[in-house]
Amino acid sequence: MRRKLSVKLGLLFFVLMLLIELSLFVILYTTISSHRVNEVMEGLLAKGAGHRDVLENNFDASTLHHVVLMETEASTDVIITDETGEIVDRSENEESFQTDIVESHTPEPETGDQILEENWGENPYVATVSPIIVDGAHRGDVYMFSPSMTIKNILAHLSEQFLWVMGMIAFVTLVLVFALSQIITRPLVRMQRVTEKLSEGKADVELDERHNDELGTLAVSINSLSDDLERLKKERNDFLSSVAHELRTPLTYVKGYADVASRKETSEEDREKYLAIIREEAEHLTTMVRQLFQLAKIEENTFTIEPSTVRLRPLFDEVKKQMAPSFKEDQHRLLVHIPEDLYVYADAMRLKQAFLNILHNALSYAGEHPEVQVEAMSRDDAVTIRISDNGPGVPEESLPRLFDRLYRVDKARSREEGGSGLGLAIVKEIIEMHEGSVRAFNDHGLTISITLPEEDADDTDSSRR
Structure with a gap:
């Protein structure tokens, strides 16, 4: 079973639109997800910098305890070290990954705040460090840790929203594309029906010519073809009728005068006169048939010229x-x-x-x-x-x-x-x-x-x- 043109056209447009939408969604998703990850990392850096500022003003046991206490109920963790890199205080969550990060890091106070670990896809935490500088001397570092699951949850929620929106847009696109394809192909369907009628010999058909585009031009051409076929049909019928009439008249003469000439009571003089008329009509028929044959050869392109x-x-x-x-x-x-x-x-x-x-x-x-x-x-x-x-x-x-x-x-x-x-x-x-x-x-x-x-x-x- 042949697929309808509107279905083919709709599928083609839908696939093209879907590819364009997918490309745009991938670009948009990548941009937004990267922005959200940067927000988490910048927030973690800002939080570590805030604790660092507090400790730079009062670097004592009570302040250290206060900073650690602030992170107890938060999703983030903090580890504070002295200038030698020894841990002086930390959150209650003692993760070996966090300890490994601190122990492997060489303090570089001159670099300022920096991100130590941002591979949230493979590691359980992302980490930042902020050096504590008191009176121009390096007194320690504030290490901040945020679970990678936080970023993953944000991106999972973002992906869910994107998939939902993309599904809705794809559905709306599908409906609109197929509706538009029906509108676009409707004149073509009408033209198909008209041409089928023309092929069946029904030339009394007409198409709407109001489209100011190629379809309108095609409709004008088909209407012109319909008029031409109707005219040719009429000319053919007239031609056949004329040929029949032209042949009937001399044949009637030939038959009539042949009957009269064949009678015994017809005189020899009258018989010769009737035979002359028969010869004249026969010559007329011969001329007509020869000319009809010439016209037929011209129509069949077998009538050649040698210029x-x-x-x-x-x-x-x-x-x-x-x-x-x-x-x-x-x-x-x-x-x-x-x-x-x-x-x-x-x-x-x-x-x-x-x-x-x-x-x-x-x-x-x-x-x-x-x-x-x-x-x-x-x-x-x-x-x-x-x-x-x-x-x-x-x-x-x-x-x-x-x-x-x-x-x-x-x-x-x-x-x-x-x-x-x-x-x-x-x-x-x-x-x-x-x-x-x-x-x-x-x-x-x-x-x-x-x-x-x-x-x-x-x-x-x-x-x-």
Whole structure:
């Protein structure tokens, strides 16, 4: 079973926060415990210094007894020695460790108060010494002892408090981290559900885009993807519907006229006429299937181009020659204005195919006396080719869809002219494969404008590749 992202994220944040908190607690505990140990040692030194001050004023038996009596009920012990290091008085607690400390210490009155033993972890006592100086002469020393257990109890209590506080903070951190991880991952969970619906073909979903961060940007992208999928789904359905319609009409003609032509009572003259219609519709079907196949190859990236340096004028002369039968009538005119020194980097065969498609389209819709003008110009390292007709143009609302597959402005007239509605769609794909652009606009008729990257006449195929 896969773990939820919120759980993974929560655990990760919790571990990181716990490590940070532990580090801070270790530093804080070390600092405080060291401070508390220093307090005990400084207190012991201060206590020994206080007894020393009293003895410096009155170094006699009664004062010695008074000092020892003061430590009888205290947790600390005192040992007082003379200048030779002999013990003259002490607390009732006679520990061998204390005696060993005194006997091993060499009096050094010039060093003043000092700590003799501070290893409270291994030894039963910590110890300090304060020299007694009377009239400038060393008269003895005051040794103070404090049980190490006192420090251990202080640190144990401190550790208990730290553990309790750390446990509470860890619990609060755990709750907050998992709550925050739920809040952070909630948009991601919604996005997961939306993408699952998208994968199931349900494109009518939308995400909240109010987040002003990467999640908001991702939500916008997913919503855009949803809209694109919905649009593509609609375009696919429209395309399939259009293909079915385009195939149904010629097939209906073929079937109907084939039935009529096969009747015995049909005259030979009518039969030839019906067969001519059948051939015409079959040719229309063949053209449509070929163009659909070309579009399918483009979609599958199997429609390749082999670009080279191409001079436009000779290429269009070939196109004009190929279109000559269509412009053979006196009232049909094809005017070409292309400079001799214009070059593009393109696949000549594919480019010719695009030009032929545009010219066939222009000839079909140009009007009663077709006149098609072709002109080309160079500007800003690009070549613009405009193919204009003298027809009625296209309604403005139809211009954005003119390059859509199977789109027709006038469906009835397109059927009469034999168009498949795929020619301009193929033009758009071919031009975009050449890193160019194509658009349509009205200018005393319809104008198709193609923009391609310009090629320097001195460039060769090898240098360009």
